[in-house]
Structures are given as structure tokens and as C-alpha cells.
Amino acid sequence: MAKYEYSFYPGCSSQKGASSSNYLTSVETMCEELDIQLNHIPDWNCCSASIGYAGGGELPRLTLSARNIALSEEHNPGQEIVATCAACWLATREASERLGEDDELMAEANTALAEAGLKLKNETPIKHMAEVLVEEVGYDEIASKVKKPLEGIKIAGYVGCQTNRPFGIHGESYENPKYLDKLVDTLGAESIPDYEKKVQCCGGALAFSEPDKSQEMIKGILEAAYDNGADMVVTPCPVCQMNVEVYQDQINAKYGTKFKMPVVYYSTLMSVAFGRSSKDAALDGQIIRAKKLEEIAG
């Protein structure tokens, strides 16, 4: 039996051939090393993230997450739900809280769920993987698994928005969270605790609909990473990762910058530090290669 066990909700962007499929690969590797068993919620659906609101009203949106929680309660009873995607975590926890506070909405959500033969008890805590790492596993246990310290790499910890607000990690500040920096240090790399853009918004879904406004913010995130001497940026969020990595050429063309900054997940760093291969760490999923990590992974 695994040391830790969770009901797991990977989310749309982590599916095969989707934009953060590399995140899931590295999370699976990381969990193998930490003896965390992830039991997928069977037949989970999209949570509608934070951009579903134009078409989806309150009840339809909450019902989406209610279905995932209900499926988890039916198939993985007694297990806390863990999400790796910031938007999945936020939407699911928000739905659980909102339905928990409003009996009328809860009754309506269950009427809708009954159409799919499901029932929500709403008794399941919903966590982000970062919470599991910091609060359950802990830095000491993570440190004990490090086989190849990430020495000589300076890393800007970019927490972003939705992993940090409105819920965040217990005991951490919204304005200056430190857990990602501590994690970077634990893995033997050098953190940048005063990286001033650590909780700056990247535009989220508006990177698609308002590219110029979003890229102006992404430029600031990258510029600050360079100014602080970072070799790469690490983030816990699929949208942050994609937005900060993939638009660098467009930003360079527009602003005359020369950005070529790798942006990786915490799970990428951990997979490499735990001694796993480039493939297991999903370094082949980088569009801007993280060469310093490739050298260590071999």
C-alpha cells in the first residue's frame, strides 16, 4: 500500500496530446518517488475553469464540479481529492464551498446530478498537489529523496494567481508566498525569494482573447526573472507555464527583447532531482529546452 493515497483529477489540459500533458508525466514520476498513489476519478469532466461564465450560469457551472466530486465520492470513497491544475482545484473547491453554504443550490445541483444517476454528499476535502507536498509530505521527506541536487541552477519561483488566491497554501501569504522558493532550495537549486513578479497575473485565459494586454504582463514576468539572474522559471500552474513559455518569440518580435527562458513545473524539477530520466521528467515537453536540467538528468 502506498504511503499516501488520493482521488485524482488531472483536468483537460493534462490529457494525452494536450497543452500540459508534460505536467502529468512529471507529476506521475514525482509521485512514484514520493510513494503517492493517485486514483483517477473515473469519467471526470471539465470544471469550466474561470472562463466558462459567459455561456455557463452559476448552477450549470457548479454542477460540473459537483459531478466530479460525486464520482469521486462514489468510486474513491473516503479519499481526499487532489488536483494538479490550479483552475481545476479552484473551481472544484469553490463549487464545494458554495454548495455547502447554500441549501437551495445544493438541492438543485443534486436534482441535475440525478439525471446522470449521481448524488453529491459534498464531504470531500479538495486539495492542490502543492498542499500535499508542503503540508502532508513536507520538505524534509522531499529532501531525503533528492539524489541529484540541482546545484548551480538559479530558479525564479512563479506562483501565479490561482494556486495562490483565493485559497492558497495554509500559513502562506497571498502577497509573498514562500513555499515554491523553499521547494527550490530543498532540491538543491538556488531560489530567488525576492522575485517581485512571483504572484503577477499572466493574463490567464485572456492570453487568448486579449493577447496584447496579456503579453505585456508576461513580458514583465520574464524581464524580472532575467533581472534577478534566473536560469529558469518554475510554476505550479498549467496556464502560467504555457503563457510564460510559448509567447516569448511573439514578445521578442514586438518589444525587441531576446527572451529564451525555460519555464518548468515543480514536478519537472523534482523528477530530475529525484534522479529520474529526462523522459520521465517530461523535459521533451519543453518548447524552450531546459538544458541545465537535461545535463543533470543525463
Next chain:
Amino acid sequence: MSTNTAMIEKYRNNFLKEVEANVEEGDWVKMCMQCGVCSGSCPLGKHWEHPPQEIFMMIRAGKRDEVLSSDSMWMCTSCYNCIVRCPRELPITHIMHGLAHYAKRLGLAPKNQPTMKFAQLFWDNLSKKGRVNELKLGISLYFMNGFGEGIKTSLKMKDIGLGMLKAKRMSVAEAFGGHSVKDLSGFHKMLKKAQELEDARLTQHG
């Protein structure tokens, strides 16, 4: 009588009551103390014609058309800065989403607002199969303003797409069916029922 006209009749001269009854988390609007921390905290603040603090004041002043036809709420990136900083704990992000949704529902949102269009595409995409099909979503986004502009955008985005394909973070297989929930029929029935209940609530209030 359109829903919009019905709402004007019912809530004549009291837009605040209309918002409280019909907008998600709208009953919080009266709690705003006009400190402006939300407006100062918004990453896209400079692009809002009326930042959140002003929107709250305008609702209370009965500026119905100005609020509902505003581009402003569609600038919300869902960063939640305003929520965690608001001294009176208003769920500002959700109120902005709620106002945007209500404005769109009444047909008052600005016609070509890009985030409104993208957000609707996102909803349509996920409700079809229960999971987002990123490839189809991307293509529908590029072509949301017509074919000519779609080709231009596609060319502009070509290198990013190729990079994603090479990294196996995009799949052409998604064009043919793609990821889906297995119990699609149950999923659709569930959403339909949720929509009916939501509609009934709005009609009852209206």
C-alpha cells in the same frame, strides 16, 4: 416582451435590487465601501472603462445601461487579487463574472467583445463532449472574427502550434472526435436540467 424589457419594468429605478436578485453573488454589491483597493489591484486595471469600485457605485446609482453594456467586466482575468484584498470580503471576481453573464444573457454585452466570444466558445466546446478539446477551441478562436482574419491569425500562431505539436502538447487526432466523457448522455441530461433550473430561477425573480 423580451427579458430585458421585463426586467426594466420590474426593477424600474432600482438596478441594485435587480442585480441582487439576478446576478451571481449580486447581493454583496451593497457592501462595497468604495475604498478602491480592487481597482488598484487589478492587473488589467488600466484597461477597464469603469473599474470594479466604479461599477459598484454605478449599480447603486442606477446606471443600468452603462454598466450592462460596458466592456469593463470582460477585462477580468480571474486573478483573485481583488477578492483577497477587499477589506469587506466581497467576492468581486465572481460578481464581475456574474454581471458579465447577466449582461450577455440580456443581449446587452458589447457585440464583438473578444473575451465574451472566447468564453462562449470555451463553454460550447466543453459542453459538447464534457472535456475541452484544445485543438478545436484554438481553431474556433482564430476564426471567431471571420475567415480572412482567421487565416491571418493562424499564420501568426503557426510557430507556436508547431512547437506544441513537436512537444506532443497538441494533437491533430483531437480534430477527429477527441477526448470525451464516457457517459455523454448522462452528462448532457445533467447540464440540461441544471440549465432549466437556472432559467426557472431567473424567470421567478423576473
